[in-house]
Amino acid sequence: MLGGEPQDVLIDGSVIAEVGVGLPADGAEVVEADGKVLLPGLVDLHTHLREPGREDSETVLTGTRAAASGGYTAVFAMANTFPVADTAGVVEQVYRLGQEHGYCDVQPIGAVTVGLEGRKLAELGAMHESAAGVTVFSDDGKCVDDAVIMRRALEYVKAFGGVVAQHAQEPRLTEGAQMNEGVVSAELGLGGWPAVAEESIIARDVLLAEHVGSRVHICHLSTAGSVEIVRWAKSRGIDVTAEVTPHHLLLTDELVRSYNPVYKVNPPLRTERDVLALREALADGTIDIVATDHAPHPHEDKDCEWAAAAMGMVGLETALSVVQETMVETGLLDWAGVADRMSVKPAKIGQAAGHGRPVSAGEPANLTLVDTAYRGSVDPAGFASRSRNTPYEGRELPGRVTHTWLRGKATLVDGKLT
Template sequence: MKTLIKNVRPYGEGEPTDVFIEDGVIAAIGENRDADETIDGDGAVLLPGLVDLHVHFREPGREDTETIVTGSQAAAAGGFTAVFTMANTNPVTDQPVIADSVWAKGQAAGLCDVHPVGSITQGLKGEALTEFGMMNRGDAGVRMFSDDGKCVTDPLLMRRAIEYAAGLDVLLAQHAEEHRLTEGAVAHEGENAARLGLRGWPRVAEESIVARDILLTRDYGGRLHICHASTAGTAELLRWAKSLGVNVSAEVTPHHLLLTDSVLDSYDGVFRVNPPLREESDTLALREALLDGTIDVIATDHAPHGSEDKCVEFDHAKPGMLGLETSLAIVSEIFVRSGLADWRFIARVMSERPAEIARLADQGRPIAVGEPANLTLVAEKDWTVDRGQLASKSENTPFNGMDFSHRVVATLLRGRVTSRDGQACAPANA
């Protein structure tokens, strides 16, 4: 298969050029060759395919809200060529057979590489470790483990997990939440929660676990990844850890970069998320930490839910919101359109660094001859989010009705077009 992408600007730099792809690899740049398929970029930005270290595809167990196929379609529409789907499914991804099934279904769909994340503890119960080695050696080659949705609160168990993971050189991703400080909490502990009568979720619930796990990693080695950092204090702890040479990385979500707890006045369950939306001071600190590299990557924490779990009282709404199809638009609005950063920065935090952390050899690669053609094409294009038009099976986006100025107009996985003009293509096996 030969594909020619015409009139694109790699990393948003220089004059438009042509990129020729053959057999899934970039074969030439700046040459107009005969191709089986031609895409006219019309001056759009060309980026390496996006990589998301944190999504929820709900399969197995809640296929009514998302499946590996629909999640892959949402990922492709959002510009992603690789995602990591968390282990809190039913049954939990704590055995090789479950992880291998997720991987096989993702490969059969052929829209993005769906890497299963194995759970740290059996059944997410926080009592006994899973067999990291068996899952790592399986067909899925599981390279990340997390109890996301729950925190590994037992410090001795977390120490053992760090030691086990260090021996295999796999990544531990911690959902940092001291649950004894968050029982019944649904909103950031602050003036807004008090005014609205919502039980407050303190920053220290996150920061205490981040500090503990930094120290455990310092002393026992391994690679630690902090999921969905949400406070200024977490950013400071990460900055301190990196100054000591601790091998820790962290992610921040688009919603924690854009939204604050001021939106909770509506009591709309779509805004309930774990960790909660914080104050403006936290949002600004997280942006700065991402800009200076203290926080490494953006991850969506894409979390589909049905209306029965969101159209309820705020206290009873399940935490989580969609993210895959709006993330690039949000991040470009905050950083590129404002002039805070350029497209090289976007490539770093949404493609290159996530691939590096996950040790993906074929993702996040430079746009250069001989490299895999995992690519995302982004146009300057005004659009309005319409939850009914999203590829995801669910509609719980807090960004419904919001206007943005950049949109993914094409995604290619190993040279195959997986999305065009905001619409995901049919699965490869359809």
């Protein structure tokens, strides 16, 4: 049980009816959970579901099945679909697909600019007022590099308490970039993606957020320098939050020596120094949350030479295991801390109603049960996702989600989707 001695949890319909020791189980379906950890359902603030337009790599159905397999009860779907989710009509389509499939709640993220082109603000107000109720906006995959456009977006979303989630990448500093700029890129002769390309945008945007008095969220923060900028901004009272991906907590640019495109991602894998700084920042709260940046691609987009390969990794089904290895087994976080970084805070940032709530009576029964003693090799053949581009194939990772409940309905039982 999360946060103390073993207890029983009684679910009645869609809510937690009671939490205590020795609760009567007459007539109830019993799940034996001795030695396991119960968490509030995980929430991912950064998922690519690809539908509409790239159903060959993922759909809302397959993506939410993957989410349930990984212990997620809510995901936020990024806007870089085809067509782009820059209108009320597209975000409502994604929202309704999520409702129809029912494996987890799907909250669309709206584009900041029309067509992700960075020139003109998208219909932010209309998307917020739509049935989808969009509160998070991002051009993820592309940076809102125009300072005037970014300022206007921050001003616009402030009116309804929204947040702009920035993909921090100065495009002029990353033209032709293939991996992290450093010793390894120099040795391999691959175009470098310098840390300053991320850090300069974050520095600009936290100052803009302070000037406007608005909220900014930093997507997939990846460098030690970025950590220091966010830490400084928070010390000034700037309303900034940040996320780190599981792969940036574990993997380094040394893996690129294999030229295996499975390690090609944006932002790129960084150095060991960056990895350690990210772990410490997640532990001390400078980085607020873990987000997967689940980025599925069909086989042909990854099974090719490095330069031609698409950037991105799937992550929904392995995220919790990676966090257990990098944060729990290193003593940097306990399981209450994991619940905070992977459920409570992402739900708060994204305003995901009913998610990220305590495991207590009267709360929605959005829950995840984890066998923390399990260890096993990652086999992408068993993924629920339509894509298999994982960097962990054959790697032994700890932990296994055995059950997931969405409002009291089991979506995963004994590791199998219902």
